[in-house]
Amino acid sequence: MEQKLRAINTEGLTIELGIGKLEDEYPNECFPVKFKPRNGKAKYSRYEEIDENLYEETAKMVCFYTSEKRLFYWIKACNILYYDNVSNIEGIDVKWSDNPQTWEDPNGGNSITIELLDQENLLYNVTIFISTGTIRVQGHYYQMFSRHHFPILKGLVSQITTRAEETREETRVKEVTSSTPIQYSPEPALNVSHLKVLQSTLIQSIDKLQISIENNTSSIIDAISKTCAEKIIKTTNTESLQQDNIVLKSQLQQEKEAFILKSRQLEESSKHLKQMLSDTRDELNRANSQVEYLSNKLSNQREELEALDTSNRELKCKLSEVQDELINMKSGILSESTARDNYKTVGASSNDNEQILPSVLLLGTSNVRNINEKVLTSAVSTTKYVTYTIEDATKFIGSCTSTYNAIILHILTNNIKNDEPNECVTKLQKLVAEIKTKWPATKLILSLTTPRNDGHQTASQLVNAMVKQQLLLEKEENVSFIEHHNMFDVSGGGPNLSLLSEDGYHLNERGVSKLAVNLRNAIHTTLKLGLPVNNQFNRSRSRQKNRFRGFPRGRGSYGRGSYNK
Template identity: 30%
Template sequence: MSSFEEFLSQNNVKWLNNEEETYENYPKSCVPSVLNSCSGRKAKKCMFEQLDASIYESSARMVAFKTSTQRVHPWIRAMWLFYYEYLGIQNSYDVKWSTEPASWRPTSKLQLKKIMTEVSKNEDSSSNENLTQFMITIYPTTGLIEVQGNAYQSFVVNDFPVLLKCVNKMINDQQFSSKDTNDPNNNVNIDQEETVLKTVQNKIVKNSDKIKSSDTTNVKESQLLKTLEQSTQVNDSTLNTLIQSTDSISILEDNCVKAIDKIETVLIKNVNEKLSVKTHTTALEDQTIMLKQCLTEIQNKQVNVTLDKKGQTSLETENGKLKSRIDASQLKIETLNNSIHHLRSDYELKLEMSKSEITHLRQDNQNLRGKLSGTQNDCQAEIDHLRYIIKKDTAKTIQELKLSPAPNVIVLHSLTNSLKDNSADNCVTKLDDIVQTTNKKWPSCKVVISLATVRKDKDTYNNQVHLVNALVRNHFIKYNFVSLCDNDNLATRGKPIDRFIKDDGFHLTDQGVARLASNIKRSCEEILNCQPSTKSSKKPYNYNNQRYGYYYGDYWGDRWG
């Protein structure tokens, strides 16, 4: 007899009279009639009242097992007696019994989730520090019992057999009324056997009542009782057989789960090996292809070497031919040098004649006067490049501008800045007002309209430039005194050329201003029917005070824009 059993005997702890105490502390409502399924993957693998240490990793220091609905209360009673009543009174152990939620009471309406037993051991009696051995957690709703702690192996080897024996003794002594003693799935067949057993017991009660009513049936009563006792024994043996078969089925299920896990592991390993073989095969095929390519390159290089030798021979032959050609070319060069000497003499004569003609043309052009007005791009133009007399006055409107004598031509450049805040039609209308005002003030004066230059600050503004220019071309074609200066050479296919536009997106660079001045100059020559100026290696003559630039602000109405 173990020390625990001695403890039970010495303290007169009886098995049969403990059912009411257990149900008083933990009512039957704590355990559902049908247990819930475990949510954890490993918890589902746990066996019925058997321990399998391989389910959890060794680092978890944990084991678990399942029980049935009818055996939850016996397990609670057994652990209470063994840990709290037996080990709890010993000085070397400290046992804490708790529930979750902590505020749960037998009379409360809260659902009991866990019953926890913490077992600690004091290795040194002089020390107040206790070392936790393990924690036992009972889940009444799922029938799962977990044990976790550093000394969980002590529970597996020492405590579990004693507890299981205690639970089975409770069940065998019929301490706890239950429909099933050992089936975690509440087998229906066992319920049917129990129903038969109860029916027989009811018959015993009824028959015994009849026997007591008559003294003449004592012999029959004893015979009937013996028969009923025998049938009860048979039913008990049948129930035990069913319990054992249920345990075997649970063990078989657990073994099947383990076998399936092993098969999955083997299959995964085989698949990984096949994948690795395929990977190596693919790598070998790639290397084979690379070797074939290398061999092909070697063969090609050999052919190239052969061709190079043949080419070297042919080059030597061609070198001889080229030497002869060089000698002939040198003779031709000497002949051409003599011809150039004669041509240079003729060119100097023609140059002297051209200089006299240029001097005559400059005298004629001194009588031509022009007026340049517009935006900041125009004020940057080098007026020397225009070659005509350009007035530089400061005025805001046509009416304020005083010119004497009247200019031969006025250049207007006002669209690039204004189209940003005005519609295309409004720009054309206001430009027409300026042209009409200019024509009224100087009827004999020609007008050159410099079209808006491209912009790169925004695509919408650049599209507005092309739209305004198109409307200006269409509107002013009816005036014979108006000529349009096209500035499309500042862009390529409608897109600005970067070297002509500054980083702000609309002001012209020095190169852009030079290009704009060249365009205006060409337009003035065309409308005045002047002969285009020719380029000369000498610096142009400076007319001193007769060449000015002019800039008008960006205004509308009869003002320059």
């Protein structure tokens, strides 16, 4: 059925252009002298042209408008196409209805609805609004109308317009000939005076038309005038002259109609584009205002975050100092208790020449190469291997057969340069799971990345945050991490450049020393050995006078690296 509708063309139509029943049903009194303004999206529609982008695709609708003079021609074209032709197709039903059934006011809300149905299913409907000249098409097959049936209707309107002009001209000529009969000379000579009158009348009509057409049509009028003059000189029969005159005026009228139609289309297109430009400017102004508001709001929030960040760093520093002091105090108590216990049991263990120390495995990047594991702390036996990446550390763990009380991993620095943050965390999680499976009782210490100034600072901070969040969420037993707060600039929160080498991510001698202190403190805290004590005897002698003052704290020998479990 759809193929039959698409196959309709002008050549196969039954076309009756003469005056018929339709003129009686819709006399001139039914139509307004001037249309009301269109509203909604219809005011952006084009003059006898369809813009399929005017409405959203889900609306399945298109529309256009025509002039007061041509509205009846469109109604007649729809009558020819749908009522006289499409309704004859088997399986297709056409319903024509007036809304309301009786039209009293031509400026009221009168309309004509034409429904095209296929077995009671609506293909599309055509609504002609009499008061505005808007013609709207809606339905699932609206594109069939805009791409196939609309060009046919437009051609029919052109034929109806031409036929109407010819009818009016024939009526006017009949009136002229009936009032002034033509006298023929007995000789075949040309009636020059009558021809001059016709020529004068024709030229005056052409001059009047020339006023309403732009300058670019003057050449067409001149050519037509010249042709008319030549035909008048050569014509010997008055009736043939009148017929030629009608044909020429019809051609001129068609040119005029085409020119006016094109002008209206260009004018409406210009109005449409201007309106779209105005709307776009308004939207841009609103968007700019919104962006400015959001920018100011973001700036204020950024300032608040910076203030909160500064306050947070200060609080962290104070908390770190308090924690260091508390750890040192506990370490002093533990060290004194251990010393007394060792003194009491020295006789019992006199036969043992060597003391069994806890074993620690340190795996790290080139930043741990310069750490002397032999003197890192005397409380444990430390074994160090340089593994540049997480992959290298994974291979080492897979081949390792020894058992350790604690394992320290400082292996994130190089992976951050080549992997995304989530990839780094995923690889580290797999390695942690492998270690926990192989040595369930071993304490695992994850050393977070140290400060850097090589363009990967943000990724480094993000990885640190993700590792901490993962550990806090999963609450892994025997797994802890080290934060190197004492290696950042306290004032700005950025990296302490005095601890970095020229490349921006390798540590210099001072940086390695800070890292070693943080690793040593983590070992003692994880294995509950107590922090190493300097000047023990001096502290013991002064303990009664100023208790615990001999313990280094704050920025002393052990630094302020924060250890979290």
